[in-house]
Amino acid sequence: MADYHFVYKDVEGTTTEWDDLQRKYGNLPPKPAAFKPPPFVPAEDEASKPRDKAWIDEKTEEELEDLEDDRDLDDDRFLEEYRKKRLAELREAARISKYGSVVPITGADFVREVSQAPPDVWVVVFLYKEGIPDCGVLLNCLEELASRYPATKFVKIISTDCIPNYPDRNLPTLLVYKNGAVKATLVGMRQFGRRCTPEGVALVLCQSDPVLNDGHSESSSQEAVIESVRKRFIEKVVTEHEDEEDGDSSD
16 A cells, blocks of 8 residues: 655745744744735836826937827827927937037047037047146046036047147147137146136136037127126135035034
């Protein structure tokens, strides 16, 4: 006669009084939490979403372009007008944020990135070498200006990659280009003052031409750019002064 063995398996997570007592005295590890599957949430059907402003705001530029032939949208004049407005905003934002940082380039990139830049774009070329303190100071200022004025193109290149045998005593150097031609050459730190700040560098860059462009200003004249820089400088000084006063009062 066959010998059958039966193994009783209780409901998962069930324990005995003995186990509970042993856990109470620390002789057994804590009771593991019972497995609980996450609640089922059905995927949202795109077609079931209400078509409103929020629905338009979620769309990418490409998706908004695809909606141009949507017949249902044609019947809703408000949504169609809002789609066009939103599409224009995304395109403008992409145009404005085209640059926004100091991009490293090599000698082989120079013609494409600088000489052949769009004719309406100002290009600031930073000649530098690692290990020269003044280069680091000026680079910090340029990085802040690049983020403030994303419609102006900022690039950096090791000096001897750009100009063979360029002397280190001339570093840092800024070359300002427009429409493939050099408009200004700024050698060394002296012209930026004893304390080199982004605002001071901005004023020097714009002393002859409206080099800096944030992409938002209606006027790109030299006077308008300089006035904007001065306004930022005053706001920064006032903010720093208020922070110092708050720090003194807290002491």
